[in-house]
Amino acid sequence: MRGFILAAALLMAPALCLAQTADTTAHEVSFVTTSDGLKLEVLDYGGQGSPILLISGGGRTAHDFDAFAPRLAARHRVFAVTRRGLGQSDKPPLNPEAHTLARLIRDDVEVLDALKLPKATLAGWSLGGAELSGMAHHHPGRVTALVYLDAAYAYAFYAPANAYPDAVNVEIDLADLRDKLQAARFGAKADAARIYDQVLTRDLADLVTDIRAAAERRRQLSKGLAEGPPAPLSKLMTRQNMEKFPAVTGIPILAVFAIPASEPDLTPAARADEALMLKWRREQIGRYRAAHPAARIVEIDGADHDVFNSHPDIVLREIEALLDRVVSPAP
Structure with a gap:
């Protein structure tokens, strides 16, 4: 259950997750200025070999990788970035335009440009998985490989009835419908007809499926999942960071998917909720696996959401094995 709770906190209340321990890791700190004038904190952990850019989770900073990144730097050139609005990165106004997924993806491209990296392996934790998928779909030429660190959930891969995080699929459907209907309204006549047909034949059916799935989950759980209203930045990030x-x-x-250990001393109702959430998580992992037959899928039992910290040896071994297959050894 701890993995479920931590993941929900990272997604829904990032303003509460910013405390960091003293920074004693050997790395260099620099700042990349984006095209809209913000400075983003970039950590350079050194190393040689193929470059890796680590992308933090929702509400977190690049320093979450301080324990893991130096081990990765034994064979690779490792950087990490703190997204806008968090940590030592500049905090733009709380308006939608400054926090869209498209803007975050552009930030990642501009960080690669500033580091003079034509391509890199991107490793994202939690909500960082949305940026990984965005880079893969919109800037595939900049991507060597993708490493999802408990990050390949609904915000990173859409399939009808995805359950994790709870009801995010409904948010994705609504964002997608809004964008398509606006495009139909202001686009050419032929494009409008095509878009309306797609909405009627597929997208509305997806929305109905996801609403029914969300309603059924709430009926089955003994209590709601929400811990309270999201912080302003979290609300912007959650609603603006959605793409189908x-x-x-x-x-x-x-x-890499974390399979949380069962919590001790739960009430019967809480134990039943835990079993349901694990069932829905495994179903979602199954959808991801079926849609990505060439991907390496790793499920780690008893792992925390920050799986690279709870099980660093397994994660390091899997990343090394991936990169041994896809990049040439450093000279």
């Missing part, structure tokens, strides 16, 4: 991502093709993928 299909399966990624043509890019090597490692997707």
Whole structure:
């Protein structure tokens, strides 16, 4: 259950998750200025070999990788970025335009440009998986490989009835419908007809499926999942960071999923809720696996949501194995 709770906190209340321990890890700190004038904190952990850019989770910073990144730097050139609005990165106004997924993806491209990296392996934790999928779909030429660190959930891969995080699929459907209907309204006549047909024949059916699935989950759970209203930044990030991502093709993928250990001393109702959430998580992992037959899928029993910290040896081994297959050894 701890993994479920931590993941929900990262997604829904990032303003509460910013405390960091003292920074004693050997790395260099620099700042990349984006095209809209913000400075983003970038950590350089050194190393040689193929470059890796680590992308933090929702509400977190690049320093969450401080324990893991130096081990990765033994064979690779490792960087990490703190997204806008968090940590030492600049905080733009709380308006939708400054926090869209498209803007976050552009930030990642501009970080790669500033680091003079034509391509890199991207490793994202939690909500960072949305940026990974966005880079793969919109800038595939900049991506060597993708590593989803408990990050290949609904925000990173859309399939009807995905259950994790709870009801995010409904948010994705609504964002997608809004964008398509606006495009139909202001687009050419032929495009409008095509878009309206797609909405009627597929997208509304997806929305109905996802609403029914969300309603059924709430009926089955003994209590709601919400811990309270999201912080303003979290609300912006959650609602603006949605895209109906299909399966990624043509890019090597490692997707690591944490399977949380059962919590002790739960009430019977809480134990039943825990079993339901695990069932829905496994169903969602199954959809991801079926849609990505070439990907390496790793499920780690007893792992925390920050799986690279709770099980660093397994994660490091899997990343090394992936990159041994897809990049040439450093000279």
